[in-house]
Amino acid sequence: MKRLSILITGGAGFIGANLARTCLAEGHKVHVFDNLSRAGVDANVRELEGDFPGLMRFTRADVRDANAVERAVEEADQIFHLAAQVAVTTSLEDPIDDAGTNLFGTLNLLEAVRHSGSRPALLFTSTNKVYGRLKWVALNQTPTRYEPADQSTREHGACENQPLEFLSPYGCSKGSADQYVLDYARSYGVRATVFRMSCIYGPYQLGSEDQGWVAHFLRQAMKGEAITIYGDGKQVRDLLFIEDLVRAMRLAIEHPASSAEAFNLGGGVENSVSLIELIKELQLLTRDKIEIEWREERAADQKWYIADTSKIRDRLEWAPQVSVRKGLGRLHEWYLARPSLIAASEAQVA
Numbered sequence: 001m002k003r004l005s006i007l008i009t010g011g012a013g014f015i016g017a018n019l020a021r022t023c024l025a026e027g028h029k030v031h032v033f034d035n036l037s038r039a040g041v042d043a044n045v046r047e048l049e050g051d052f053p054g055l056m057r058f059t060r061a062d063v064r065d066a067n068a069v070e071r072a073v074e075e076a077d078q079i080f081h082l083a084a085q086v087a088v089t090t091s092l093e094d095p096i097d098d099a100g101t102n103l104f105g106t107l108n109l110l111e112a113v114r115h116s117g118s119r120p121a122l123l124f125t126s127t128n129k130v131y132g133r134l135k136w137v138a139l140n141q142t143p144t145r146y147e148p149a150d151q152s153t154r155e156h157g158a159c160e161n162q163p164l165e166f167l168s169p170y171g172c173s174k175g176s177a178d179q180y181v182l183d184y185a186r187s188y189g190v191r192a193t194v195f196r197m198s199c200i201y202g203p204y205q206l207g208s209e210d211q212g213w214v215a216h217f218l219r220q221a222m223k224g225e226a227i228t229i230y231g232d233g234k235q236v237r238d239l240l241f242i243e244d245l246v247r248a249m250r251l252a253i254e255h256p257a258s259s260a261e262a263f264n265l266g267g268g269v270e271n272s273v274s275l276i277e278l279i280k281e282l283q284l285l286t287r288d289k290i291e292i293e294w295r296e297e298r299a300a301d302q303k304w305y306i307a308d309t310s311k312i313r314d315r316l317e318w319a320p321q322v323s324v325r326k327g328l329g330r331l332h333e334w335y336l337a338r339p340s341l342i343a344a345s346e347a348q349v350a
Contacts, residue, residue, distance in 0.1 A: 004028045007076035007120070009063055009109065010083030012036060014205040014212065015125070017044040018242045019080060019249060024052040033072050034083065035062040040206045040344075063105030066112070073112040076120045078253050081109055084174070087210035088129070088300065091170035102173035103180075110184045110192075121191040123253045126178040126262070128198050128305050132165025134158060139304055145236045145274035146304040157238065157308035160196070160264050167300040178262065185260035193258040195249070198266025198307045202242030202327060203334040206341065214239060214278070218331060221282045221290050222342050231297035233276035238266040238306040241322035241330075251316045258315065266307030271324050281325060285332055 006023050008016045011032030020030045030052075036042050048056045061068035063083045073079065084102050085091060091098035106124065113122055137158070138149040148154040166175040178194050185192040199214060201207075207215025209228065220227045248265060252258040273281065279290050312318050322330075335342055 004077045005031065005075050007031045007033060007072055007079045009033045009072075009079070009081050011080075012041040012045050012058075013038060013082065014202075015200060015242065015245065016080070016082050017041070017048065017204045018202065019082075019246050020048055020056065021051075022246050022250070024048065024055050027055070029055055029057070031057045031059065031072060031076065033059045033061060033063075033068075036060055038206070040341075044204060062101075063108055064100050066108040069105075069108045070112040073109070073116050073120065074118075077118065079109070079113065079120050079122045080249060080253070081106065081122060081124045084125070085170070088168045088170045088298075089210045091168055091173065095169035098169050099173045102170070103176050106177035107180060110180060110190065113190055113192075114184065114188050119189075119191065121193075121253050121259075122181070123193045123195065123249055124177065124181040126194050126196045127171075127174050128158075128196055128264070128266070128302070128307065129168070129171040129300075130164050130166060130175040130178055130196060131158060131162050131302075131305070132167045132171065133300065133302055134162065134305065135165075136163065137304065141234060144277050145234050147236070148304065155269065156310060157266075157269055157306035158264065159308040160262055160311055171300070182260060182262060191256075191259045193252045193260075194262040195252070195265045196262055196307075197240070197245070198264075198305060199237045199239050200242055200245050201239055202331055205242070205331070214328075215331060217278060218282060218285075218328065218335065219342060221286045221288060222332075222335060224288065226291040226293045227279065228293045228295055229275050230295045231301065231303075233279075233292070234274050234303070235301065236272055236274045236304045236306060238268055238272040239324050239327065240265065240267040240271065240320055241327035244320040244322055248312060248316070248318050251318055252312070255316055261315075263312040263315075264307040264309060265312060266309065267320050267324070268309045269306055271320060272306045273324060281328060285328055
């Protein structure tokens with residue numbers, strides 16, 4: 001197997017740390033490029049450096065720094081672009097900063113790739129928020145969840161030909177970057193792939209209320225503290241365990257047929273839960289009753305989103321392997337081994 005030089009922007013975060021660990025374990029050289037703006041992720045860098053001495057390189061820098069990005073791209077064979085401002089609420093507070101990171105930081109990277117001699121392959125992690133509220137999907141209610149009225153959508157989920165609707169500054173910045181990545185593939189021949197991701201969870205996720213809500217719910221349950229639900233709790237998401245995501249990322253960046261393509265990526269119908277259904281799972285896991293604080297529904301929140309993963313299943317022969325119950329159990333074990341993370345305040349891990 002060829003030893004690759006892999007650049008991961010935002011590589012100190014939850015997804016990046018898991019991806020880096022997998023690549024390093026295979027003997028590849030990994031360059032983690034991260035500004036460490038998220039509290040607690042510096043521990044991931046130290047752990048990777050300790051576990052893989054000589055293979056892991058770290059640069060503390062920001063994707064808004066075009067010169068730093070250009071230098072990092074020069075030596076890369078593959079690039080996983082994960083660096084982002086990730087919270088809708090933060091984007092509403094400071095849309096300029098949100099666009100600077102998510103859109104212009106991505107453009108800096110695309111320009112560096114376009115002008116590089118090696119022309120590395122690029123995978124960009126977008127979001128299901130590019131589809132907005134999915135207002136064209138009529139919904140019914142059951143006692144615990146929203147479900148599409150259309151049988152095919154209910155059985156398969158939302159596919160890639162759904163109309164785009166960039167609600168919130170976060171949706172605009174990520175959606176615009178999503179489109180730029182695809183256009184650079186078409187206009188300049190950059191080998192680039194887009195993942196429009198649903199809810200990813202697993203070890204190394206330092207969940208907060210605004211981002212990484214599955215881990216946040218679990219931490220609240222383990223601390224015996226109330227979980228806040230905005231709306232009626234029937235909102236549905238499909239959950240994807242981090243190992244399944246990393247496997248899909250590696251397949252896509254190495255497969256020529258994925259270039260200039262966007263893929264919806266999530267756990268699919270079989271791994272879908274509503275918020276109140278997830279809380280029942282957490283009560284089974286922790287064996288504790290969970291208190292819920294109810295708040296008004298948040299603007300631009302999707303009542304239902306499940307990714308139709310048919311396209312990536314057909315193109316790359318990929319499918320999720322870890323069930324929600326098994327994945328939650330593994331995340332629970334990871335937190336139990338790190339009691340300081342359970343006890344920490346949200347500000348310390350946000």
